[in-house]
Amino acid sequence: MVLASKVFINTPWWYLAVNRMISHFLTVRTKTPEQLPVKYGGLSKDREFANTDVVTEIIVRQASKHTVEFPVTEVFINTPWWYLAVNRMISHFLTVRTKSKFVFVGPAKSTETLLRKPLVEKSENQLASMGLELHISLSTILTFFILVLMLINIFWRSKTKNSNSKLPPGPKKLPLIGNIHQIGTQTHMSLATLARQHGPLMHMQLGELCCIVVSSAEMAKEVMNTHDIIFANRPRVLAADVITYGSKGMTFSPYGSYWRQMRKICTMELLTPKRVESFRSIRLQELSDFVKEIYLSEGSPLNLTEKMNSLSYGLISRILFGKRTEDQEAYEEHMKGVVETVGGFSASDLYPSIGILQVITGIRTRVEKIHKGMDRVLQNIVRDHRDKTFGTFGEEDRENIVDVLLRLQKNGDLEHPLSDTVVKATLMDLFSAGSDTSATIMDWVMSELVKNPEMMEKVQSEVRRIFDGKGYVDETEIHELKYLRAVMKETLRLHPPVPLLLPRECSEKCKINGYEIPAKSKVIVNAWAIGRDPNHWNEAEKFDPERFLESSIDYKGGEFEFIPFGAGRRICPGINLGIVNVEFLLANLLFHFDWKLPQGINRPQDLDMTESFGLTMKRKHDLVLIRITHL
Ligand code: HEM
Numbered sequence: 001m002v003l004a005s006k007v008f009i010n011t012p013w014w015y016l017a018v019n020r021m022i023s024h025f026l027t028v029r030t031k032t033p034e035q036l037p038v039k040y041g042g043l044s045k046d047r048e049f050a051n052t053d054v055v056t057e058i059i060v061r062q063a064s065k066h067t068v069e070f071p072v073t074e075v076f077i078n079t080p081w082w083y084l085a086v087n088r089m090i091s092h093f094l095t096v097r098t099k100s101k102f103v104f105v106g107p108a109k110s111t112e113t114l115l116r117k118p119l120v121e122k123s124e125n126q127l128a129s130m131g132l133e134l135h136i137s138l139s140t141i142l143t144f145f146i147l148v149l150m151l152i153n154i155f156w157r158s159k160t161k162n163s164n165s166k167l168p169p170g171p172k173k174l175p176l177i178g179n180i181h182q183i184g185t186q187t188h189m190s191l192a193t194l195a196r197q198h199g200p201l202m203h204m205q206l207g208e209l210c211c212i213v214v215s216s217a218e219m220a221k222e223v224m225n226t227h228d229i230i231f232a233n234r235p236r237v238l239a240a241d242v243i244t245y246g247s248k249g250m251t252f253s254p255y256g257s258y259w260r261q262m263r264k265i266c267t268m269e270l271l272t273p274k275r276v277e278s279f280r281s282i283r284l285q286e287l288s289d290f291v292k293e294i295y296l297s298e299g300s301p302l303n304l305t306e307k308m309n310s311l312s313y314g315l316i317s318r319i320l321f322g323k324r325t326e327d328q329e330a331y332e333e334h335m336k337g338v339v340e341t342v343g344g345f346s347a348s349d350l351y352p353s354i355g356i357l358q359v360i361t362g363i364r365t366r367v368e369k370i371h372k373g374m375d376r377v378l379q380n381i382v383r384d385h386r387d388k389t390f391g392t393f394g395e396e397d398r399e400n401i402v403d404v405l406l407r408l409q410k411n412g413d414l415e416h417p418l419s420d421t422v423v424k425a426t427l428m429d430l431f432s433a434g435s436d437t438s439a440t441i442m443d444w445v446m447s448e449l450v451k452n453p454e455m456m457e458k459v460q461s462e463v464r465r466i467f468d469g470k471g472y473v474d475e476t477e478i479h480e481l482k483y484l485r486a487v488m489k490e491t492l493r494l495h496p497p498v499p500l501l502l503p504r505e506c507s508e509k510c511k512i513n514g515y516e517i518p519a520k521s522k523v524i525v526n527a528w529a530i531g532r533d534p535n536h537w538n539e540a541e542k543f544d545p546e547r548f549l550e551s552s553i554d555y556k557g558g559e560f561e562f563i564p565f566g567a568g569r570r571i572c573p574g575i576n577l578g579i580v581n582v583e584f585l586l587a588n589l590l591f592h593f594d595w596k597l598p599q600g601i602n603r604p605q606d607l608d609m610t611e612s613f614g615l616t617m618k619r620k621h622d623l624v625l626i627r628i629t630h631l
Pocket residue numbers: 250251252263429430431433434435437438441496497498501502503564565566567568569570571572573574575577578579582
């Protein structure tokens with residue numbers, strides 16, 4: 001009789017490999033030769049097995065319930081689990097096709113013993129079909145070997161590249177993956193914790209990428225001021241590249257003459273203070289619709305996160321396109337996909353030399369789908385503007401952003417022509433940069449205020465003192481809201497909407513603080529950690545807007561302990577627009593309504609403030625509040 005610990009029938013190699021690892025400690029050790037009354041007579045044509053051998057597994061490639069005689073591909077005897085695991089991977093492609101080395105010819109009873117276990121789980125039909133399923137293509141074999149060679153290549157390169165240089169300190173790296181296992185799901189927090197152990201200039205190896213993590217104001221100044229030009233590049237991010245027509249948007253385009261031209265257009269034409277001011281009537285109109293909608297939700301809990309998202313998306317649509325698009329919902333949905341795919345660390349970005357990862361992980365298909373969806377909407381918008389079917393609400397003197405871009409396209413005296421693709425990429429860029437960020441700030445400001453009722457009272461009395469006489473919030477006096485501005489700054493310090501500033505790339509080898517930063521390193525500036533650095537902020541974790549009341553610190557990236565909009569050449573060009581939009585909307589929310597927590601949250605300090613990491617750092621759970629009408 002044959003006694004085998006397991007019989008696998010046509011089981012895939014990866015299942016066997018994992019199974020071996022898990023079950024090794026549980027099963028194999030219990031099956032010592034002494035415990036098994038093993039008798040292998042007749043098992044093999046080629047070999048007589050000794051009585052002391054333990055059959056660890058018999059892998060049957062072709063079998064049916066009724067055959068007494070069937071080919072056995074491999075029989076492993078006293079074989080360690082790791083050998084089996086490696087063997088499974090390698091031999092899968094090579095040996096399976098040769099089918100049997102050993103032919104088992106035994107009595108029917110033995111065959112039943114062998115097959116009993118699988119038969120319990122598989123139906124007769126399944127077994128029959130499984131027996132005929134095996135075929136392996138040449139391309140699969142080749143892919144496997146190419147993958148192995150690439151991994152060896154990565155390992156070799158990362159070892160030789162780093163062996164001689166004096167890189168900044170960092171956590172220990174594992175072969176092949178480096179520190180990927182340490183970035184966690186709340187990456188901004190994991191990096192901050194690691195920086196406390198290894199220093200504010202930290203080296204990490206993320207797959208093939210050499211990463212430098214910056215976690216203090218001093219180091220941020222080195223990168224974004226002292227050596228700004230060297231770090232003004234952006235690394236290639238697959239999702240951003242595909243979605244923005246090959247990085248044709250300004251945000252992800254490499255530093256060079258194309259970026260300079262687009263940046264100039266942005267600051268001199270699209271987002272000038274005058275143009276931001278010209279969008280005042282849009283703000284007013286969107287806002288009054290929003291306030292009316294909230295009035296109607298009297299008494300019932302209101303998902304403020306959702307409402308503010310929709311408001312912010314609507315507002316930026318009208319600023320860019322002239323009106324909310326008919327495909328608004330579809331566009332917003334695609335935009336969520338952008339934030340998710342561009343924000344994370346995808347395997348294909350961590351191992352750029354393994355092109356096939358884009359396919360295996362499905363990221364390319366996903367971003368191409370997002371790109372196509374957004375392109376359709378943008379194509380229609382551009383066409384409608386050309387045909388003048390897109391209205392400007394009777395304000396013919398006010399150009400929206402598409403109008404400006406098409407005018408510049410027509411003028412045509414630019415070094416890099418503004419093709420339709422460039423126009424669409426720019427629109428996509430501004431939409432993604434301006435919508436989610438503003439909604440996120442509003443969400444956190446309202447959360448902090450509800451959590452700190454005395455500050456809510458203070459800010460509301462300021463807004464109402466200034467605007468009660470008028471009965472509405474007017475942008476001309478908004479600059480008088482000093483406490484609200486301090487609340488916004490304090491919120492941006494603790495909850496920067498872009499917690500890890502958009503990544504930079506070091507374009508040539510340089511030295512910072514005596515450490516070598518290799519060319520092509522990806523530089524991650526942790527604005528979240530910098531805003532909470534106790535070396536710069538008293539009671540850094542406390543929400544205390546007062547600290548900004550007497551301070552001259554602003555958003556312009558001059559003080560590196562406070563950089564929610566970044567700094568240097570790549571600083572956010574939308575600061576004015578973003579701040580005006582957010583201030584105006586918040587002032588209205590605070591002027592018109594009082595806010596209280598819904599049932600189930602008894603004390604303000606119990607409000608859940610969990611963050612969810614991404615390109616923008618949102619609340620993990622939506623903010624739901626009850627509103628009480630003030631006016
Ligand atoms: C309101 C909240 C906003 C926040 C917190 C914010 C934050 C940021 C940050 C951190 C960066 C990266 C800066 C760096 O790499 O140093 C950035 C870049 C950028 N932002 Fe904003 N942003 C906001 C609003 C806007 C708005 C309203 C627009 C325009 C509609 C905009 C357009 C851009 C663009 C185009 C870039 C890329 C700049 C470049 O790479 O040259 N942002 N933003």
